[in-house]
Amino acid sequence: MNCFECDQQGQPVVAVAVCSVCGAGVCATHVRTEAKQLRQPAHPGKVMHERPARQLTCPTCRVAEEAV
Numbered sequence: 491m492n493c494f495e496c497d498q499q500g501q502p503v504v505a506v507a508v509c510s511v512c513g514a515g516v517c518a519t520h521v522r523t524e525a526k527q528l529r530q531p532a533h534p535g536k537v538m539h540e541r542p543a544r545q546l547t548c549p550t551c552r553v554a555e556e557a558v
């Protein structure tokens with residue numbers, strides 16, 4: 491699969507990830523990595539046990555999520 495963003499610009503670049511929102515392929519340049527806490531943050535003084543989940547998105551979906 492090729493990067494959707496690069497493909498739009500006429501450049502076939504192999505995708506290294508898949509956007510978790512729209513499912514488009516994204517290359518290393520276009521992939522957006524975000525650490526998401528799946529649960530509510532623990533109260534102060536409490537030890538966090540949950541590790542943040544990784545979410546990979548394309549630039550388009552990243553912008554859309556930030557605009558909320």
Ligand SMILES: [Zn+2]
Pocket residue numbers: 493494495496497503516517518519520
């Ligand atoms: Zn790309």
Ligand SMILES: [Zn+2]
Pocket residue numbers: 509510511512513514547548549550551552
């Ligand atoms: Zn996307």
